[in-house]
Amino acid sequence: xxxxYQPTQHIxxxxxxELENIKSQVLKMGxxxxxxxxxxxxxxxxxxxxxxxxxxxxDNKVNALEVKIDEACTSIIAIRQPAATDLRFVLxxxxxxxxxxxIGDEAEKLAVSTRNVKEKHIxxxxxxxxxxxxxxxxxxxxxxxxxxxxxxxxxxxxVIKQDQAVNDEYEEFLNFLxxxxxxxxxxxxxxxxxxxxxRALERIGDHLVNIxxxxxxxxxxxxxxxxxxxxxxxxxxxx
Amino acid sequence: xxxxxxxxxxxLIALASYWLGIQRSIKVAGGKQQVKDxxxxxxxxxxxxxxxxxxxxxxxLLLWSAIESSVIDSLLIDKVVLSADGQIQQNxxxxxxxxxxxxxxxxxxxxxxxxxxxxxxxxxxFIALNEKATWLKTLLTLVIAVGCVSTILAxxxxxxxxxxxxxxxxxxxxxxxxxxxxxTTIGIVMSVLFESISFxxxxxxxxxxxxxxxxxQIAMRADQVGGSGAFGAIPLFVGTILISTIxxxxxxxxxxxxxxxLSQYATKRIRSIAKPMLEVLAGVPTVVYGxxxxxxVAPLIRDFGLLIDxxxxxxxxxxxxxxxxxxxxxxxxxxxxxxxxxxxxxxKEGSLGMGATHSETIKKVILPAAIPGIVGAILLAxxxxxxxxxxxxxxxxxxxxLTFNPIESVTTVTxxxxxxxxxxxxxxxxxxxxxxxxxxMLFITTLALxxxxxxxxxxxxxxYD
Amino acid sequence: MVDIISAKSLGSNDIKIDGxxxxxxxxxxxxxxxxxxxxxxxNQAIHDVSFDLEKNQVTALIGPSGCGKSTFLRCLNRMNxxxxxxxxxxxxxxxxxxxxxxxxxxxxxRARVGMVFQKPNPFPKSIYENVAYGPKIHGLxxxxxxxxxxxxxxxxxxxxxxxxxxxxxxxxxxxxxxQQQRLCIARTIAVSPEVILMDEPASALDPIAxxxxxxxxxxxxxxxxxxxxxxxMQQAARVSQKTAYFHLGKLVEMGDTKQIFTNxxxxxxxxxxxxxxG
Numbered sequence: 001x002x003x004x005y006q007p008t009q010h011i012x013x014x015x016x017x018e019l020e021n022i023k024s025q026v027l028k029m030g031x032x033x034x035x036x037x038x039x040x041x042x043x044x045x046x047x048x049x050x051x052x053x054x055x056x057x058x059d060n061k062v063n064a065l066e067v068k069i070d071e072a073c074t075s076i077i078a079i080r081q082p083a084a085t086d087l088r089f090v091l092x093x094x095x096x097x098x099x100x101x102x103i104g105d106e107a108e109k110l111a112v113s114t115r116n117v118k119e120k121h122i123x124x125x126x127x128x129x130x131x132x133x134x135x136x137x138x139x140x141x142x143x144x145x146x147x148x149x150x151x152x153x154x155x156x157x158x159v160i161k162q163d164q165a166v167n168d169e170y171e172e173f174l175n176f177l178x179x180x181x182x183x184x185x186x187x188x189x190x191x192x193x194x195x196x197x198x199r200a201l202e203r204i205g206d207h208l209v210n211i212x213x214x215x216x217x218x219x220x221x222x223x224x225x226x227x228x229x230x231x232x233x234x235x236x237x238x239x
Numbered sequence: 240x241x242x243x244x245x246x247x248x249x250x251l252i253a254l255a256s257y258w259l260g261i262q263r264s265i266k267v268a269g270g271k272q273q274v275k276d277x278x279x280x281x282x283x284x285x286x287x288x289x290x291x292x293x294x295x296x297x298x299x300l301l302l303w304s305a306i307e308s309s310v311i312d313s314l315l316i317d318k319v320v321l322s323a324d325g326q327i328q329q330n331x332x333x334x335x336x337x338x339x340x341x342x343x344x345x346x347x348x349x350x351x352x353x354x355x356x357x358x359x360x361x362x363x364x365f366i367a368l369n370e371k372a373t374w375l376k377t378l379l380t381l382v383i384a385v386g387c388v389s390t391i392l393a394x395x396x397x398x399x400x401x402x403x404x405x406x407x408x409x410x411x412x413x414x415x416x417x418x419x420x421x422x423t424t425i426g427i428v429m430s431v432l433f434e435s436i437s438f439x440x441x442x443x444x445x446x447x448x449x450x451x452x453x454x455x456q457i458a459m460r461a462d463q464v465g466g467s468g469a470f471g472a473i474p475l476f477v478g479t480i481l482i483s484t485i486x487x488x489x490x491x492x493x494x495x496x497x498x499x500x501l502s503q504y505a506t507k508r509i510r511s512i513a514k515p516m517l518e519v520l521a522g523v524p525t526v527v528y529g530x531x532x533x534x535x536v537a538p539l540i541r542d543f544g545l546l547i548d549x550x551x552x553x554x555x556x557x558x559x560x561x562x563x564x565x566x567x568x569x570x571x572x573x574x575x576x577x578x579x580x581x582x583x584x585x586x587k588e589g590s591l592g593m594g595a596t597h598s599e600t601i602k603k604v605i606l607p608a609a610i611p612g613i614v615g616a617i618l619l620a621x622x623x624x625x626x627x628x629x630x631x632x633x634x635x636x637x638x639x640x641l642t643f644n645p646i647e648s649v650t651t652v653t654x655x656x657x658x659x660x661x662x663x664x665x666x667x668x669x670x671x672x673x674x675x676x677x678x679x680m681l682f683i684t685t686l687a688l689x690x691x692x693x694x695x696x697x698x699x700x701x702x703y704d
Numbered sequence: 705m706v707d708i709i710s711a712k713s714l715g716s717n718d719i720k721i722d723g724x725x726x727x728x729x730x731x732x733x734x735x736x737x738x739x740x741x742x743x744x745x746x747n748q749a750i751h752d753v754s755f756d757l758e759k760n761q762v763t764a765l766i767g768p769s770g771c772g773k774s775t776f777l778r779c780l781n782r783m784n785x786x787x788x789x790x791x792x793x794x795x796x797x798x799x800x801x802x803x804x805x806x807x808x809x810x811x812x813x814r815a816r817v818g819m820v821f822q823k824p825n826p827f828p829k830s831i832y833e834n835v836a837y838g839p840k841i842h843g844l845x846x847x848x849x850x851x852x853x854x855x856x857x858x859x860x861x862x863x864x865x866x867x868x869x870x871x872x873x874x875x876x877x878x879x880x881x882x883q884q885q886r887l888c889i890a891r892t893i894a895v896s897p898e899v900i901l902m903d904e905p906a907s908a909l910d911p912i913a914x915x916x917x918x919x920x921x922x923x924x925x926x927x928x929x930x931x932x933x934x935x936x937m938q939q940a941a942r943v944s945q946k947t948a949y950f951h952l953g954k955l956v957e958m959g960d961t962k963q964i965f966t967n968x969x970x971x972x973x974x975x976x977x978x979x980x981x982g
Contacts, residue, residue, distance in 0.1 A: 011915035585825035594815030
């Protein structure tokens with residue numbers, strides 16, 4: 001199985017420069033999103049409203065980067081008419097940045113919830129649950145950025161698998177919240193608010209799965225969306 | 240029936256079978272509407288039938304005519320031998336001829352009273368044989384024609400590929416035609432070659448090739464002056480080369496410049512006037528050039544020589560060479576112009592587009608690119624000059640001087656061939672045979688020139704295409 | 705030569721061309737053309753075209769066949785002088801000098817404004833002689849070593865030197881099509897022109913050779929101002945910074961290539977580059 005994507009040089013070096021440029025912009029955007037996610041989570045958990053404000057403000061930057069990369073991709077399609085790997089590269093990255101932008105929005109949501117959650121006081125268990133989900137998602141995001149850099153299909157597959165743990169954690173957290181809300185109806189309001197944040201982290205996990213699926217498409221040319229994990233592994237092992 | 244009549248009849252049958260073939264194919268198809276179901280067109284079936292009728296019959300006729308007389312002769316000889324005793328055998332040819340003459344007299348009902356009985360008998364036998372042969376010929380030809388037609392007609396079916404068969408016949412015809420040209424060439428070479436060989440058996444080939452004395456008159460009697468004759472061809476070749484060189488010295492520069500002017504500089508109008516005029520020059524009969532050389536140019540040159548105190552012969556190589564040069568200018572210019580016009584415009588534009596002037600472009604790009612054509616033109620002109628006769632006969636004379644001096648009188652190979660063969664000649668004297676040897680040498684020279692031209696053209700073409 | 709039918713079928717007749725839209729002019733112009741009309745006899749091939757060639761940029765001239773783009777290109781170094789019935793009106797300037805002015809020597813002009821043609825047309829000479837041809841004519845080299853140097857640097861700039869350095873004495877016609885075209889470019893560079901005009905330089909080449917030529921064009925723009933006529937819109941998009949769209953002898957639109965190919969302003973340009981006919 002050839003999972004390493006080794007781009008050879010184009011005759012037009014300018015084209016290579018343009019493609020490389022897009023890639024580094026995407027990585028830059030990914031790094032920014034990661035920072036947003038980390039800061040948003042910290043703000044939420046620590047009740048740091050100042051940091052939350054920063055995160056909300058910085059989301060503009062993420063959006064601006066998305067627009068910029070979109071434009072660069074459009075111009076590559078218009079001017080270079082990329083084919084084969086180049087075409088998949090451009091298409092995958094165009095989609096990737098959409099998901100990055102969504103992740104940015106989710107991070108912003110975390111920051112927005114800061115004030116709400118702070119007023120209600122976050123319990124120790126809630127903190128633990130959010131912390132562990134957050135760490136998992138941040139780890140996934142870190143690895144996803146590595147995959148964008150290396151285009152390693154095996155690693156992409158790993159990230160996709162990790163999402164299951166995030167989902168399980170989310171499920172467990174929800175159950176915990178629901179049972180607590182049953183016991184102590186007073187906590188319903190804060191519980192719902194917290195559940196929104198957990199929901200945001202779970203969504204980020206889904207977005208990261210999408211991105212890794214795009215990257216697998218980029219390397220293997222196989223569309224692996226909407227497929228069970230086992231089937232996915234089978235398909236990738238076929239080669 | 241005579242052969243000519245037979246051929247005519249076969250043609251008629253072929254014409255009829257063309258129609259028959261068409262009708263038959265339409266019938267096979269099942270009416271005019273269904274003709275498109277056939278694999279070939281009805282007219283192709285017709286043509287095929289006509290060809291199949293005509294070609295075998297005419298081939299048979301040709302074959303028959305070729306062997307008829309010899310078969311009849313041998314039959315006649317058998318008969319004569321039977322009716323005569325052994326001693327006659329020595330004069331067999333004569334007797335057979337007599338019989339044939341007699342037979343002719345009988346058919347023309349002339350006086351035959353002088354003939355003996357045996358001769359009459361033989362003559363009657365000969366006439367009967369001829370009649371039989373003619374009948375047989377007519378019958379067989381017609382049978383073959385009709386037989387072939389009916390075979391082909393029977394073969395016409397839906398799936399019969401007349402078109403492909405026709406194609407094969409046509410290509411065969413074309414092959415035959417090109418074969419005729421080839422065989423003729425071989426025939427000419429052979430006849431010249433054999434006569435030359437018999438010449439070289441009388442005169443040693445080394446003497447012919449390297450001798451410097453040419454006086455081919457052989458004495459009728461042994462005691463006549465200059466009885467033996469001399470066949471050294473060197474003076475003739477030197478004369479030929481001298482005159483050709485003079486001609487080329489005039490024709491190449493002038494012809495090339497005309498070509499450059501016409502192909503590169505001349506406006507359309509000038510070209511439309513100048514080109515036909517050059518072609519007229521090419522069409523002037525060489526005899527007329529001969530007049531011009533002998534009556535106008537030669538005296539002019541002589542007068543000019545007198546002016547600068549130089550004695551110039553009345554018939555000088557210079558006069559002949561110059562006029563010949565004028566004659567071959569159109570050959571050089573016309574072909575060179577074609578070659579230059581054929582140089583791709585892209586090359587010309589490429590050079591001009593880099594800031595080269597027009598004349599630089601011509602000198603450095605167009606002329607080199609057109610070299611194959613120009614070389615071809617020049618070599619063609621040279622072989623034309625070597626083969627030219629009339630101008631030299633009239634302007635350069637017959638004296639076989641071994642000289643490179645252009646103001647003396649010289650002679651050329653072709654002129655000598657003419658003078659050796661004119662008048663009544665015996666074909667076994669060295670004098671007459673010498674003409675063939677000269678012809679062979681001329682042939683070899685022009686062949687070598689042509690091969691050289693082809694090689695040069697091919698070599699350059701590989702480079703420039 | 706002028707195939708108007710295909711051009712006519714492109715735009716419906718009710719789309720008006722009313723002066724060029726976009727940005728035909730620039731501050732840093734190497735050549736500027738104003739109100740240029742070109743006539744072939746009574747037939748007007750170019751109607752009132754004005755634009756600039758920006759210095760050290762590649763400007764692509766695109767448009768359907770018969771739109772006059774090649775005709776226009778050939779006016780820029782007076783190659784049209786070779787056609788007696790061709791008549792050029794208007795102002796065409798190279799660095800402020802009038803190209804069709806009385807003082808302008810067309811032979812010298814063509815050394816300053818070189819041209820590369822559609823079909824590779826190396827001279828029937830060796831590779832070396834092909835490149836040395838121009839410098840020899842214009843006396844650019846005083847001795848053999850200087851000429852050698854010019855030949856080598858020109859071949860290097862054309863990206864051909866390494867492929868042919870061992871066979872400089874072999875005929876230029878023995879090279880492959882793409883190599884021949886690069887030889888022609890080297891030949892043009894050898895006379896140190898200021899502007900290089902390219903008339904469909906890659907239309908006779910395969911895609912790889914085309915890509916090599918395009919990359920070469922991209923590098924050449926550092927030193928030269930380039931105008932390229934091409935039938936391939938993709939090629940125009942890839943190699944040029946500015947694009948001019950011609951239609952029926954008129955300049956319809958000119959602007960940054962990126963803008964023309966992502967967001968053309970004129971309907972005809974849009975139709976042409978998006979492949980919509982009629």
